[in-house]
Amino acid sequence: MNICNLEGGRCAEMAMVCLTDFEEYAKEHLSKATWDYYAAGADECCTRDDNLLAYKRIRLRPRILRDVSVSDTRTTVQGTEISFPVGIAPTAFHCLAWHEGEMATARATEALNTCYITSTYSTCSVEEIVAAAPNGYRWFQLYVYRDRKLSEQIVHRVEALGYKALVLTVDVPYTGKRRNDIRNQFKLPPHLKVKNFDGVFQQETAGPEEYGIPANTLDPSISWKDVYWLQSITRLPIIIKGILTKEDAELAVEHGVQGIIVSNHGGRQLDGGPASIDALSEIVDTVQGRIEVYLDGGIRTGSDVLKALALGAKCVFIGRPAVWGLAYKGEEGVREVLQILNDEFRLSMALSGCRNVAEINRNLIQFSKL
Ligand SMILES: Cc1cc2nc3c(=O)[nH]c(=O)nc-3n(C[C@H](O)[C@H](O)[C@H](O)COP(=O)(O)O)c2cc1C
Numbered sequence: 624m625n626i627c628n629l630e631g632g633r634c635a636e637m638a639m640v641c642l643t644d645f646e647e648y649a650k651e652h653l654s655k656a657t658w659d660y661y662a663a664g665a666d667e668c669c670t671r672d673d674n675l676l677a678y679k680r681i682r683l684r685p686r687i688l689r690d691v692s693v694s695d696t697r698t699t700v701q702g703t704e705i706s707f708p709v710g711i712a713p714t715a716f717h718c719l720a721w722h723e724g725e726m727a728t729a730r731a732t733e734a735l736n737t738c739y740i741t742s743t744y745s746t747c748s749v750e751e752i753v754a755a756a757p758n759g760y761r762w763f764q765l766y767v768y769r770d771r772k773l774s775e776q777i778v779h780r781v782e783a784l785g786y787k788a789l790v791l792t793v794d795v796p797y798t799g800k801r802r803n804d805i806r807n808q809f810k811l812p813p814h815l816k817v818k819n820f821d822g823v824f825q826q827e828t829a830g831p832e833e834y835g836i837p838a839n840t841l842d843p844s845i846s847w848k849d850v851y852w853l854q855s856i857t858r859l860p861i862i863i864k865g866i867l868t869k870e871d872a873e874l875a876v877e878h879g880v881q882g883i884i885v886s887n888h889g890g891r892q893l894d895g896g897p898a899s900i901d902a903l904s905e906i907v908d909t910v911q912g913r914i915e916v917y918l919d920g921g922i923r924t925g926s927d928v929l930k931a932l933a934l935g936a937k938c939v940f941i942g943r944p945a946v947w948g949l950a951y952k953g954e955e956g957v958r959e960v961l962q963i964l965n966d967e968f969r970l971s972m973a974l975s976g977c978r979n980v981a982e983i984n985r986n987l988i989q990f991s992k993l
């Protein structure tokens with residue numbers, strides 16, 4: 624029997640049934656400033672909240688009597704097999720949630736055989752992450768700095784370490800306005816560092832800061848020509864994260880990248896933009912299978928995963944739920960989050976008559992109710 628002393632709250636002994644149980648636990652146990660940072664959306668949080676609500680507006684058309692006694696959730700991303708189509712989106716500062724930070728996240732994704740996109744703003748270095756989970760499948764998320772040498776160095780480092788793709792985040796020319804972070808004057812505590820840039824991102828001289836990091840390091844002038852620049856310094860596949868329109872999807876294909884992540888940064892950047900699931904169809908229709916299309920934002924259940932795949936995503940990624948898992952029990956917590964999503968996805972597949980991911984298609988979606 625589970626015993627919990629917390630009145631109205633969750634404790635580590637309670638069985639976790641769904642992802643919102645982890646959210647509740649994290650809210651209860653993290654400091655207010657850390658919780659607010661993870662939960663933040665931009666401005667009035669309309670896009671952040673719509674990321675979740677949009678899935679509720681989509682209805683499924685289940686098929687029956689299809690012998691779903693055996694099911695297979697495996698898929699591939701960029702030619703590599705993963706055990707199910709859910710990976711971990713890049714999120715910053717995992718050591719705020721758990722002392723082993725990104726090393727714990729990396730071990731969990733290695734154990735579950737799925738993809739982990741490491742953030743530029745990790746609080747463990749890429750070397751520590753690879754050492755913690757040497758057989759894990761990883762991509763590296765890149766921001767482009769004003770100082771291109773800095774970007775170039777990290778690209779060469781992750782390439783040498785065996786990262787399999789670069790995820791170029793394109794929706795942060797400036798950080799979105801996150802009201803509680805401003806109210807809390809949120810910053811990384813002094814014992815934590817952006818480890819990949821030790822000595823570079825430390826605020827050693829006085830100057831404007833954002834989250835305790837020197838402000839203005841990211842280059843707001845980046846444009847499509849920088850995709851060519853990135854291609855010139857790496858042989859890794861490039862995946863652009865933060866595309867929400869068919870026009871930009873077409874440009875991404877024309878610029879020769881290998882993938883797109885349809886994303887609004889968890890609603891933390893432009894408030895008023897579309898929910899990512901609502902932007903997916905026009906992008907998939909434009910891309911027409913020329914490159915892989917992925918999605919993140921608001922995935923909280925297995926049926927959300929099913930809906931995204933039915934609308935054409937090859938794989939989806941979770942941001943905040945992974946951090947809630949970390950806050951709960953480190954590696955074990957992230958594993959539980961992924962396992963619950965995998966179990967729910969498998970069940971949703973079976974209940975809608977799909978035996979494998981190849982059988983998931985748009986016929987599953989009831990368009991008249993969209
Ligand atoms: C706390 C937090 C930190 C994030 N840090 C990054 C980051 O460093 N780089 C990046 O490309 N996206 C970052 N994102 C955006 C996520 O990669 C992803 O787009 C978003 O979290 C998906 O929405 P979800 O949290 O509803 O799953 C961050 C999101 C959150 C919530």
Ligand SMILES: CCCCCCC(=O)C(=O)O
Pocket residue numbers: 715744795798833834836888891
């Ligand atoms: C100075 C920019 C910090 C960005 C931190 C990571 C991120 O993308 C986020 O959404 O938070």
